[in-house]
Amino acid sequence: MLDKALTGSRRYWTWVLVLLAFIGVGFLFYLKQFSYGLGLTGLSRDVSWGFYISQFTFLVGVAASAVMLVIPYYLHDYKKFGKIVILGEFLAVAAVTMCILFIFVDMGQPMRILNVILHPTPNSILFWDTIVLSGYLLLNIIIGWTTLESDRYQVAPPSWVKPLIYISIPWAISIHTVTAFIYAGLPGRHFWLTAIMAARFLASAFASGPALLILMSMLVRNLTKFDPGREQIQAIGKIVTYAMSANVFFFLLEIFTAFYSRIPGHMSSFEYLFVGLEGHGRLVPLMWTSAVLAVFSLILLINPATRKNERTLAVAAAAVFISLWIDKGFGLIVGGFVPNMFERVTEYWPTLPETFITLGVWAMGFLILTILYKVAVGVREETAGIETEH
Amino acid sequence: MSINRREFLKFAGLTIAGVGLSATNPFFRNSTEAIQVSPMPEALKAKRWAMVIDIRKFKTEDDYKRVIEACHSIHNVPNFGNPKDEIKWIWTEDYEHAFPGQENPYLPESLKHKPFILLCNHCENPPCVRVCPTKATFKRPDGIVMQDMHRCIGCRFCMAACPYGARSFNYRNPRPFIKEPNPEYPSRMIGVVEKCTFCTERLDKGLMPACVEKSNGAMIFGDLSDPNSEVRKVLSQHYSIRRKQELGTQPGVFYIIGGDENAG
Amino acid sequence: MYDGGKIIFGIIIFLAIVTFPFYSNIGKAVTKPDPKLDTPEIKKLTEKKCVESKEFMRAEHMKLLNQWRDSVVRERNRIYTSSEGRLYQMSLQNTCMKCHSNKKKFCDECHKYADVNPYCWDCHLQPKESES
Numbered sequence: 001m002l003d004k005a006l007t008g009s010r011r012y013w014t015w016v017l018v019l020l021a022f023i024g025v026g027f028l029f030y031l032k033q034f035s036y037g038l039g040l041t042g043l044s045r046d047v048s049w050g051f052y053i054s055q056f057t058f059l060v061g062v063a064a065s066a067v068m069l070v071i072p073y074y075l076h077d078y079k080k081f082g083k084i085v086i087l088g089e090f091l092a093v094a095a096v097t098m099c100i101l102f103i104f105v106d107m108g109q110p111m112r113i114l115n116v117i118l119h120p121t122p123n124s125i126l127f128w129d130t131i132v133l134s135g136y137l138l139l140n141i142i143i144g145w146t147t148l149e150s151d152r153y154q155v156a157p158p159s160w161v162k163p164l165i166y167i168s169i170p171w172a173i174s175i176h177t178v179t180a181f182i183y184a185g186l187p188g189r190h191f192w193l194t195a196i197m198a199a200r201f202l203a204s205a206f207a208s209g210p211a212l213l214i215l216m217s218m219l220v221r222n223l224t225k226f227d228p229g230r231e232q233i234q235a236i237g238k239i240v241t242y243a244m245s246a247n248v249f250f251f252l253l254e255i256f257t258a259f260y261s262r263i264p265g266h267m268s269s270f271e272y273l274f275v276g277l278e279g280h281g282r283l284v285p286l287m288w289t290s291a292v293l294a295v296f297s298l299i300l301l302i303n304p305a306t307r308k309n310e311r312t313l314a315v316a317a318a319a320v321f322i323s324l325w326i327d328k329g330f331g332l333i334v335g336g337f338v339p340n341m342f343e344r345v346t347e348y349w350p351t352l353p354e355t356f357i358t359l360g361v362w363a364m365g366f367l368i369l370t371i372l373y374k375v376a377v378g379v380r381e382e383t384a385g386i387e388t389e390h
Numbered sequence: 391m392s393i394n395r396r397e398f399l400k401f402a403g404l405t406i407a408g409v410g411l412s413a414t415n416p417f418f419r420n421s422t423e424a425i426q427v428s429p430m431p432e433a434l435k436a437k438r439w440a441m442v443i444d445i446r447k448f449k450t451e452d453d454y455k456r457v458i459e460a461c462h463s464i465h466n467v468p469n470f471g472n473p474k475d476e477i478k479w480i481w482t483e484d485y486e487h488a489f490p491g492q493e494n495p496y497l498p499e500s501l502k503h504k505p506f507i508l509l510c511n512h513c514e515n516p517p518c519v520r521v522c523p524t525k526a527t528f529k530r531p532d533g534i535v536m537q538d539m540h541r542c543i544g545c546r547f548c549m550a551a552c553p554y555g556a557r558s559f560n561y562r563n564p565r566p567f568i569k570e571p572n573p574e575y576p577s578r579m580i581g582v583v584e585k586c587t588f589c590t591e592r593l594d595k596g597l598m599p600a601c602v603e604k605s606n607g608a609m610i611f612g613d614l615s616d617p618n619s620e621v622r623k624v625l626s627q628h629y630s631i632r633r634k635q636e637l638g639t640q641p642g643v644f645y646i647i648g649g650d651e652n653a654g
Numbered sequence: 655m656y657d658g659g660k661i662i663f664g665i666i667i668f669l670a671i672v673t674f675p676f677y678s679n680i681g682k683a684v685t686k687p688d689p690k691l692d693t694p695e696i697k698k699l700t701e702k703k704c705v706e707s708k709e710f711m712r713a714e715h716m717k718l719l720n721q722w723r724d725s726v727v728r729e730r731n732r733i734y735t736s737s738e739g740r741l742y743q744m745s746l747q748n749t750c751m752k753c754h755s756n757k758k759k760f761c762d763e764c765h766k767y768a769d770v771n772p773y774c775w776d777c778h779l780q781p782k783e784s785e786s
Contacts, residue, residue, distance in 0.1 A: 036563075037561050037581060038559070038561050038581065039475050039561035039562040044473070044475070044561075045473070045474070045475070045477070045555075045559065046555070048546045048549040048559060049546060103545075106545075107543055107544050108543065108544015108545070108546070108559065108580065109542065109543045109544045109582060112524075112541070112543045115526070115541055115543055116543065119524045119525050119541065121523050121525050124523040125547075126521065126545060126547055182547070183550075185521075186521070186553075187517050187551075187553055187638070188517070188552065188637065189553075265491065336550070341490075341554055341555035342483055342487040342488065342490065342555055343490040344487060425718070425725070426735035427729070427733065427735070428731055428733045428735065429732060429733065430732050430733055430743075433730070433732075466779070528728070530730065538727050540727070572779075573747065574747065574748055575747075576747060576779060577777055578777055579773065579776035579777050590730070594730055594732050595732075
């Protein structure tokens, strides 16, 4: 079926070329980083995780969102999602690949990465993260490809796919819970040491991923002959609404605990992010943008008129995605390191090489997404009008 | 018999996978014969190494510098000249920043600005060891939290986990920034985490850690599990505190603060 | 042949790349590695013996160094009893390189020939080469 990605319009190939260009530039910058060291980034002794790890954290959420299509279709027989579950599964593949790439570029000694397998350490959350991420990638590739191929030839998928699909549901929850555990179990950092971390991660995952899916579905409808369906997009919109409401609510719960208890350790990171601390406030404009976008998106989503209107729904979905990208991408990770363990402030901002490497990895993810979506859309266009059951 | 392409590919794939897996089978690998090793006879032994820093005995700027220089020079710790890439195994901080959470605006003035010596606490219950995915940082039976630079993949999870900011990362190649390399000790390479090791290379040869030796009695080092050790004696005579005790990490570095005797 | 032009062009490019290592080395002679044992420290030794025999070291020094590394760093054992019963400190810098102090004329000779790049010396300081 991969041959479907080798034929395309001029617009398609231009897009692929642009992505390849970004990947090339990112790769060249990575070579520089490999020889000079991670000092090429904005990381420091105090802020030892930054842009790369934050992108990884955000994308694990996007990856987990495939389950938001799988659960209604496979567990609750919501037949309307039948044609588009594949879009969610392929998005998961692209997102998990990006996660793995981001971890790779962040590592100080990437050539030694096999040490994680050679010296397994079950008490380390990173060990489990490696396992669940790789497993989820494999699951989605196998499930997506097999079901798509069965659709193409209008046969029922082989029986061994069903148990894999059922496994992928708790597995999706696990990838984001494990990623949240990376942060939520560290005794020194009170910004992260909260039980609601995993719940927040899941809520933001189920808001950001499906929001991206809404935008992707609209794009697919505009660019190809495959229409994911208005009703389907509306259903995803409702999922995003509930998930984003939960996410904003959880965030406000955190604010309450921090500022009603008035414990400095709990308050200081929020202060740094939203008002600045000790004269440092580089992230303040970004964080308020994220907050405003979040509220704005909720207004558009909760109001049925603006949710039903696909134009405003698209705006809301974009607002959700950007808001959560800022929140996870900058707020969560950097906030955990500022102030540092001595209550001093060292700020962080990604450098130019770091930004280009990040863009290169995003381009790689989008390239995989483009290719996989081209294949999926190709099959859907081929079998248009034929009802398939699986 | 005829075989179609799909069957052939399945068979070939399984064969390759099988051969590949058999390579990992220890039965087929060259078995490494156990080599004969033993500890040095003069190695110092303990069940729980710990340190007491008597801050009253640090009086001049030179007292601090001597101790820090001792460590950083024999361990080839580089000096990059900027705080972003900074690597330090032992350093100073004032009271408010060494013991956040124990702020006291009415401390004796002399104590408010007095530098404290900070280093890895070699905790009993170290979060860094818990999170390391390769066991590159591990707890020795004698209580020291050790770093295996050969195995470290540079993921920096331990740096996020350490509540005391005791760890540094080689963001660049350290070699050009080592002032006078000590030929008897290695440096580190880029991309690995490093920290104080309680001078294991000296303990294994029967010597005290370098900072303790140069501290002129201000830092006391010994076995906490030995009731007759000097550390136990000093701890039983003075009130001591440890950093962030409420986290349950059970640090192995104790501080005797004193009061007004720090003035002058 | 369908798309014959592109296929033949592709095959030519492929052959050019695959045979590159061969034709780019035509005329270059590679000398047999000649590790030199004439450092001042070795000259001072009465009994010119390494930790183990030459044959063992040639085949196994990589594995031995790995075992030494794990033993010293992870198990605190620093004394090695050789197969002849002699005791040595397990240290690349302080034992091996004390005698074999000429990395360029000893270690690098075989490593360059076999095109291996051990990263030991990224951390372990190598002794200053003496002009010998």
